[in-house]
Structures are given as C-alpha cells and as structure tokens.
Amino acid sequence: KQEVTQIPAALSVPEGENLVLNCSFTDSAIYNLQWFRQDPGKGLTSLLLIQSSQREQTSGRLNASLDKSSGRSTLYIAASQPGDSATYLCAVQDRKLIWGLGTSLAVNP
Amino acid sequence: ETGVTQSPTHLIKTRGQQVTLRCSSQSGHNTVSWYQQALGQGPQFIFQYYREEENGRGNFPPRFSGLQFPNYSSELNVNALELDDSALYLCASSLDPGSNNSPLHFGNGTRLTVT
Numbered sequence: 423k424q425e426v427t428q429i430p431a432a433l434s435v436p437e438g439e440n441l442v443l444n445c446s447f448t449d450s451a452i453y454n455l456q457w458f459r460q461d462p463g464k465g466l467t468s469l470l471l472i473q474s475s476q477r478e479q480t481s482g483r484l485n486a487s488l489d490k491s492s493g494r495s496t497l498y499i500a501a502s503q504p505g506d507s508a509t510y511l512c513a514v515q516d517r518k519l520i521w522g523l524g525t526s527l528a529v530n531p
Numbered sequence: 532e533t534g535v536t537q538s539p540t541h542l543i544k545t546r547g548q549q550v551t552l553r554c555s556s557q558s559g560h561n562t563v564s565w566y567q568q569a570l571g572q573g574p575q576f577i578f579q580y581y582r583e584e585e586n587g588r589g590n591f592p593p594r595f596s597g598l599q600f601p602n603y604s605s606e607l608n609v610n611a612l613e614l615d616d617s618a619l620y621l622c623a624s625s626l627d628p629g630s631n632n633s634p635l636h637f638g639n640g641t642r643l644t645v646t
Contacts, residue, residue: 426573456634456635458637463619463642464639464640465535465537465621465637465638465639465640466574466621466623466637467637468634468635468636468637471634511573511574513573513574515635517579517586517587518564518576518579518587518589519564519566519574519576519623519635520576521573521574521575522573523571523572523573524573
C-alpha cells in the first residue's frame, strides 16, 4: 500500500532564505509525482509535475526533483517570499493521487 | 479556458440529511476525481469518473455516490450525513486517467459542515 510522508510538518523561515521540502513514498510504481500549494481554506494549485521517467522539473523559483529508486522527492524554493506562505503537499499518482499531509510554510518578512 | 468550478462554496447540513455537491470540469477534460480533506489532513480519494463511468473508488462507504454527465461535469452525493463527513470536498479534472503527464486541476472546494 502506497504511503506518502512529508518532512518537516511545519517550517518558519525569514524572507530571502532558500529552503527544501521533503517527500518520501513507499512504492516506486508511480505515473508521476506532483507538488501542490494550498492556501488556508482554499483548493489546491498544481506547482510542478514530474513524470516517472524524469528526474526534475523547474518553474521560476521552484525546482522539484524525483528519485524513484529511493522513493524521494524534494521541492526547492529559492529566495523565499512572504507570498510563498502556504501548505505544500506532494502526491504520487497511479490512477489516483495519494497524498502526504503537507508542510506548512511560513515566510516571515 | 475555464477552470474547475465547484458549488456551493459552503454548506451546513444536519446529521442524517443528504447533500449534493457539484463540479464543472475544466474545458477539454474528461476525467473528474473527488477528494475529501478533513481539517489538518491531506486529501483522501473518494472516486473517479472517466467518460461517465466510475473508474476507481477509495475506501468510502456506499452512501458516497457520484455521477458524471455527458458534458463531463460531476456530482458527489452523500446520504445519511454523519458528523465526521464535515470536511472540504475537492473536485479535480484531468485529461486522461491513464496518462503520466496529465496533471489534476482542482477547484476551490466545497466546505461541508455537519451539525
């Protein structure tokens, strides 16, 4: 049974710092891995999708990596800003998405 | 292109009642998935519809049922509501359930409170 774990559960950093969020999964038979952002009380915004055959994807200040063999993904956020404050969730997809519990990020001005 | 829209945004129901939540998929998408997100938890998969047929189901009881219409919009119905059904219900649409490059696009969700 696929299980997804995210570390840390919460993170508070000063503005401008580079930071790394971690995601691990137990079954490497996945279609892809996706990172999402969720603002309080809101739906989910897709940030990056890494196909199972890929090793990383980049979008602006975000870079996500995938190592299927070790069951790990990282989301790197460069030069963090207060507007980055949100919960970041990773999910692995076979026919459905299986989610971690998220990392709650606070970027302080 | 229009995104995923869900209605209503908020809903308060009494235990034992029935509720219907609605979702319009993103233009061009033929697959709709429903997720339940309890406070402080990650979303849990309820079921998925692909071209009007159920295409997978999570660990939810039969009182959670759904429909997908010819225009690919969808409904989630919950009968005999229980207090634990209080959650944010998220709908996501995608192009193809079998593709490894078909990201899910989410609506803003319906916040259901059962009292």
